[in-house]
Every structure is written in structure tokens, then in C-alpha cells.
Amino acid sequence: MTAAITCSKTFSGYPCCHRQWRHSGHCRFVHGYSRSFTCWFRATHLDEHGFVVDFSSLVELEAQLARQFDHTFLVNADDPLLAQWQALHEQGALDLRVMDNVGMEGSAQLVWQWANALLQARDGGRSCCYRVEARENEKNAACYAALPDWFSS
Numbered sequence: 001m002t003a004a005i006t007c008s009k010t011f012s013g014y015p016c017c018h019r020q021w022r023h024s025g026h027c028r029f030v031h032g033y034s035r036s037f038t039c040w041f042r043a044t045h046l047d048e049h050g051f052v053v054d055f056s057s058l059v060e061l062e063a064q065l066a067r068q069f070d071h072t073f074l075v076n077a078d079d080p081l082l083a084q085w086q087a088l089h090e091q092g093a094l095d096l097r098v099m100d101n102v103g104m105e106g107s108a109q110l111v112w113q114w115a116n117a118l119l120q121a122r123d124g125g126r127s128c129c130y131r132v133e134a135r136e137n138e139k140n141a142a143c144y145a146a147l148p149d150w151f152s153s
Contacts, residue, residue, distance in 0.1 A: 008038055015034045016074055020103060021076065033136040040131040041128065044126055045126065060118055061118055069097075074098075075102060076099060076101060103142070130151075
């Protein structure tokens with residue numbers, strides 16, 4: 001990576017639960033965390049305010065995070081109990097979100113996609129998100145890092 005000016009923004013306080021149904025240990029059980037996400041941004045040049053990314057302009061991303069992760073129950077699309085989870089959702093017992101991968105790795109990649117969709121549409125390729133850390137607690141996190149194909153440094 002060539003020299004670049006970067007910044008990061010942390011979004012926190014998203015209590016949700018999930019299960020890793022394929023895991024042979026205790027992770028197969030429903031359990032929860034208060035997730036947080038740190039996004040790292042870079043830009044080809046600073047905006048008119050001298051920012052890589054104006055944090056106040058990330059309200060849409062923050063709302064997307066809240067919709068997906070705030071007091072929700074996350075399950076993998078191939079969870080064998082999906083029909084039961086959907087029935088509980090319909091009964092109002094849980095707020096279900098179905099994902100390809102509910103783990104921190106999948107969550108980091110999903111947030112990276114959301115951040116870059118927002119930035120590409122808004123900034124026309126001037127800025128991008130090149131890394132997201134998804135954290136389930138102070139001990140455990142996963143990162144997804146890549147430059148989007150449309151970003152030219």
C-alpha cells in the first residue's frame with residue numbers, strides 16, 4: 001500500500017445473539033455479545049473540509065448497523081432450525097436476521113460491503129473503507145481488509 005491519509009471510526013453498543021450451529025463445542029448454543037465495529041477509511045484526496053471521511057456523514061451506515069445488530073438474533077441461512085427461528089420471529093419472541101455467516105468474520109465483511117456501497121455512491125470513488133474489525137468482546141475480533149475494485153489510490 002502506498003502512503004495514504006487514513007482515519008477510523010468505531011461504532012459500538014449492538015447487543016445481539018447468534019449461534020454457530022456447525023460448531024461441536026459451546027458455540028453451537030445461542031449466546032450473545034454487544035458487538036462493535038471499527039471501520040478504517042482512506043481517500044485519494046481530502047474533502048473540502050480536510051477530511052478523509054466526515055464521520056457525521058455516516059449516519060446511514062450507523063442506522064444499517066443498528067437495524068442488523070441491535071437486539072437481534074442472527075442465524076446462518078443454512079441453520080437446520082431456521083423454520084423454528086422464523087416461527088419465533090413471527091410470534092414476536094425474537095427479531096430475526098438471516099445471514100450467510102453470523103460470525104465475526106462474516107459480519108466484518110458485510111459491514112465492509114455496506115460502508116463501501118455508501119462511499120462509492122456518495123463520494124464517487126474518492127474514499128473507501130479498506131478494513132473493518134468486528135468485535136464480539138474485548139478478547140475476540142475478526143477483520144476483513146481489502147481495497148474495493150473501484151477504488152484507485
